[in-house]
Amino acid sequence: MITDLWLIGIGTGSPDHITLEGQRALREAAIVLLPRKGPGKDDLADLRLAILAAAGAEAQVVPFDMPVRDETLPYQERVARWHDAIATAWVAALPEAAHGPVALLVWGDPGLYDSTLRIADRLSPKPQIRVVPGITALQALTSAHAIPFNTVNGPVTVTTGRQIRDHGWPPDAETLVVMLDGTCAFQTLDPDGLHIWWGAYLGMPEQILDSGPLAEAAPRIIAKRAEARAAHGWIMDTYLLRRQAL
Missing domain, CATH: 3.40.1010.10 (Tetrapyrrole methylase, N-terminal domain)
Known part of the structure; x- marks a missing residue:
């Protein structure tokens, strides 16, 4: 007991x-x-x-x-x-x-x-x-990339890969932090105007980071994630997506 x-x-x-x-x-x-x-x-x-x-x-x-x-x-x-x-x-x-x-x-x-x-x-x-x-992974991610968690007076939506995959980009969301995404759900989104900051093994010697316009960074992240998972047998990662002015 x-x-x-x-x-x-x-x-x-x-x-x-x-x-x-x-x-x-x-x-x-x-x-x-x-x-x-x-x-x-x-x-x-x-x-x-x-x-x-x-x-x-x-x-x-x-x-x-x-x-x-x-x-x-x-x-x-x-x-x-x-x-x-x-x-x-x-x-x-x-x-x-x-x-x-x-x-x-x-x-x-x-x-x-x-x-x-x-x-x-x-x-x-x-x-x-x-x-x-x-x-939190949110703190570790934004610190590793040296970026603010939110824009000036801007909202942040914290969600999961499953929600992104099933329902897409939440209405009126500006900044999105995605947790528990084992399938790279970001690849199901329209990448126009989206910037991603991604990190795996945050705070560990094995830490991996990538960022950039989603259309350019997504293939790199998918490849790095698969390679790291194969090398270590497990992976913990998260990412932040933000709409940029077109």
Whole structure:
């Protein structure tokens, strides 16, 4: 049983992204749950271990195997069952004599396009939850490209690749930040007047950046993304699109 669950945002891959509050929480946690995501993704576990070491954490590290989503199910049901299975895996992995705060290291920030909080809601009895915010992929992306997040007094729409693919460019949107896009949904948009800033492995030594008019940059990004995924076995990337004056 988990009585205290700490969700600690760890940024996008660099130990330097951990806030002082996050470092302190890692040192004070009794147990850290470490997801294993299958062959070819050992780098993700190693990064978490490096972050723990850099913070001086001495918590007991308890690995668990991440369940696999059933791709044959409708999307909403697929995700719901996957979240149920993850919550069960957390509890099953803990030793019987476990006590003290249990921590999970969450990429970016636990409140932005991450489901850890929703999974935690499935635990029964519900633990006391503490969230430590982290640097988001949005911050890391705009910092890496040295661009502002928004235009002067301009709105920003944060969405997903699935939404872009299914519904296209949102009406009246000026700046679009796209998360969770595994299919390069930007290639489904009319590129006229669009500029893209893209980044993968943000904050890590493997960081890759590209930018330019969408019509010119899209083929480069698609090729770089495929090459990087083949080399590492996984990829985390995001991008910002903005309408430019024609």
